[in-house]
Amino acid sequence: MQLKKRSSPNRFRPQMERLETRLVPAFTGSINFNPGTGNLSVIGTDDQASFTVTASAGNTITITDGGGLTQAFTPVTGNININIATTNVAAFTGTLALGGQSLLGNTNLTFTRASTGAALLTETVTGAGSILGKTTLTATNGPTAAAPTAVTISGSVVNLVGGLAINTNGTGTDTVTVNPAATSTIGPMTVTENGAQGSIDKLLNIGTAAGGASINGGLTVNGVDSAVIGTVGTIGVNGSVNITTRNNTVGGSVITLGPTSTVIGNVTTKMANNGVTGTPDVETLSGAIFGSLNATLGSGTNTLNANTATTFIAGTVVMYGSNGTNAINLNGGTFSGSSIVFTAGNGNNTLNLAGANAGNARLTVSVGNGTNSVAFGAGATLASATLIGGYGSNTFSGTVNFPLTTYRFS
Numbered sequence: 001m002q003l004k005k006r007s008s009p010n011r012f013r014p015q016m017e018r019l020e021t022r023l024v025p026a027f028t029g030s031i032n033f034n035p036g037t038g039n040l041s042v043i044g045t046d047d048q049a050s051f052t053v054t055a056s057a058g059n060t061i062t063i064t065d066g067g068g069l070t071q072a073f074t075p076v077t078g079n080i081n082i083n084i085a086t087t088n089v090a091a092f093t094g095t096l097a098l099g100g101q102s103l104l105g106n107t108n109l110t111f112t113r114a115s116t117g118a119a120l121l122t123e124t125v126t127g128a129g130s131i132l133g134k135t136t137l138t139a140t141n142g143p144t145a146a147a148p149t150a151v152t153i154s155g156s157v158v159n160l161v162g163g164l165a166i167n168t169n170g171t172g173t174d175t176v177t178v179n180p181a182a183t184s185t186i187g188p189m190t191v192t193e194n195g196a197q198g199s200i201d202k203l204l205n206i207g208t209a210a211g212g213a214s215i216n217g218g219l220t221v222n223g224v225d226s227a228v229i230g231t232v233g234t235i236g237v238n239g240s241v242n243i244t245t246r247n248n249t250v251g252g253s254v255i256t257l258g259p260t261s262t263v264i265g266n267v268t269t270k271m272a273n274n275g276v277t278g279t280p281d282v283e284t285l286s287g288a289i290f291g292s293l294n295a296t297l298g299s300g301t302n303t304l305n306a307n308t309a310t311t312f313i314a315g316t317v318v319m320y321g322s323n324g325t326n327a328i329n330l331n332g333g334t335f336s337g338s339s340i341v342f343t344a345g346n347g348n349n350t351l352n353l354a355g356a357n358a359g360n361a362r363l364t365v366s367v368g369n370g371t372n373s374v375a376f377g378a379g380a381t382l383a384s385a386t387l388i389g390g391y392g393s394n395t396f397s398g399t400v401n402f403p404l405t406t407y408r409f410s
Contacts, residue, residue, distance in 0.1 A: 026067035038077030038105070045085045050093045051111070053082055055101035055129065079105040079133065085112040086121075093122040094139075098129025098158065106133035106162065111140075118145040118172060124152045130159040134187070138167040139174075146172035154179040154209065163187030163217065169194040173201040179209040182234055188217030193224050193246075200225040200252045207233035207260060214238065218265065222246075226254040230261025230287055240265040240291070247272040251279030251300055259310040261287035266294070266315065273322070274300035280327075288312040292337065297321045297344075307332040307352075316340070317361075323347045323368070331355045331377065338362065340382075346370050346390065353380040354398065362386070367394070374409070376400060 029044010040061055048067040055061055059075035063082075080103065086092045094111035113121040121141035141147040149170035158180040164187065168174040174193050178186075193202040204221060207213070207230040218239030221227050223246045229235055241263050245253040251274040257267070267289050271281045283295060285306040292315030295304060299322040306313065311333030319328060321344030328342060328351045335358040342351055346368035353363070354377020362384045365374055369390035376385075376398030387396060389408035396409055 027065055027069045031063075031071065033073045033076070034078075035075070038075055039079045039081075040073050040076050041081040043081070043083045045087055045114075047087045049088050049090055050095065051082075051084050051086070052095045052097060053080070053109070054097040055099045055103060057101070059101075059104070077104050080107045082108065083110040085114045087115050088113070089115045089117050089119065091119040091122070093124065095123075096125045098125065098127040098131075098156075100128050102130040102132060104132050106136070107131050108136045108138075110136075110138040113141040113147065114143065116142075116144045118142065118147045120148050120150060121170070122150045122152070124150075125158060126156070128156040128158065128181075130161060132161050134162040134165065135160045136165045136167075140169040142171035144171070148172040149174045150177070151175070152177045154211075155181070157181040158184050158186075160184075160186045164189045166191045167194075168192075168202075171196060173203065175203045176205070177208070178206045178213070179211055179233055180213050182210075182212040184211070184213040186213050186215045188219075188239070189215050190220045190222075191224070192222045195223075197247065197249045199250060200248070200254075202226070202246065204228065207231065207235035207258070209233055212236075212260070218242075225252070228254065228256045229258060231256065231258035233260060235261045237261070237263045237265065241267045243268070244270040245272045245281070245298075247298075248274050250274065251281055253281040255283040257285050257287045257289070259286045259308065263287070263289045263291060266291035268294045270296040271298045271302055273298040280325075285313070285333075286310050290314045292316045293318070295319045297324075297326055299324045301325045303327045303329070305329045307356075313337065319343070321345065321347070321349060321367075326350070328352065330358075331380075333357070335361055339364065342366075344368060344372075348372070351375070353377065353382070355379045357381050359383060364388075372409075373397070 026047045032041045048065045051065045061076040062072040064070045123139040139149045141149040202225045204227045212234035215237045219241045221243040280301040280303045283304045286308040307329040314336045316337040317340045319342045323345040325348045331354040340361045341364045344367045347370045349372045351374045359381045364386045366388040371393045374396040382402045384403040386405045387409040394409040
């Protein structure tokens with residue numbers, strides 16, 4: 001008897017089911033928006049290579065990270081606080097895109113690259129627009145390797161009416177660049193850079209490309225190795241300028257107020273100690289200062305140049321030199337104040353006044369022990385001069401057409 005094989009129509013046959021695509025945002029943290037106050041706060045971590053804050057019509061702010069996070073908020077009429085720590089090991093860019101809009105409150109953008117490696121962290125403000133409150137940009141990079149940081153505002157008319165504060169803290173080269181269009185207005189501005197000593201890598205550039213800005217309320221700079229202001233773009237500062245370089249184990253720090261810079265106020269500069277002989281810290285003043293100059297030179301080797309046809313200082317000039325080697329070149333500049341004073345400790349000091357136009361100024365030079373010289377050249381114009389030297393070799397040269405008093409100078 002032959003048995004027939006039964007078929008089982010309800011027999012279970014396992015199959016693979018295709019699931020719908022799910023996007024899991026890389027952002028982890030908190031997003032708080034209060035429509036009543038118009039305040040927006042975004043705080044968290046993100047493993048993507050970018051994070052963008054975009055302003056659009058109707059007081060709308062949209063945040064995106066390229067990894068699935070896209071969220072819009074309206075109306076954002078208050079303060080904006082964005083604080084993102086990226087764990088992305090490659091380069092990271094945080095962007096505020098103004099899109100021709102006006103942000104009404106304070107805007108705080110903080111981006112921190114919390115991963116290892118020497119990739120670049122960039123924080124940038126793009127597109128024309130205005131921020132009526134205070135703008136604070138903070139960039140921190142690299143817990144281990146020499147990781148560079150760049151903060152950039154350039155290319156468009158950017159009116160930061162409530163003021164601008166920029167803070168960097170990188171283990172590598174930190175570069176702050178502010179080169180907006182020439183009709184831009186910025187409120188009181190501060191720049192603070194931090195990092196390990198050992199190289200000239202904390203850099204500030206304002207007005208180093210075509211364009212420019214009017215900075216209303218003054219400019220304060222701390223912790224840089226190089227501050228270059230007004231060499232191409234027109235930079236006007238309505239208020240005082242205070243620039244302090246950081247203590248460093250190498251020389252080569254730079255402070256430059258270029259020929260396209262104008263300061264309606266006093267200028268105070270301080271070259272911190274570099275402890276290096278041979279590589280000078282250099283300060284160059286070739287713009288207009290409608291106020292007084294107070295310049296302090298650190299220990300080591302220093303050069304101060306205020307000696308071009310475009311150099312103009314309306315007020316008094318006071319220069320302090322620590323122990324070390326200092327070269328002061330005032331030849332060719334115009335000084336309208338009542339006095340020029342140079343005081344230095346022990347070391348080697350050279351003061352060049354050939355061609356200086358300072359007919360209203362009383363020159364006073366007081367230097368310590370060492371080798372010191374004052375050169376009047378053939379065309380220095382002064383109201384009078386007093387030269388006081390310590391023990392050592394102290395000399396003056398050139399044509400003297402003004403009252404001269406000397407002590408230990410010959």
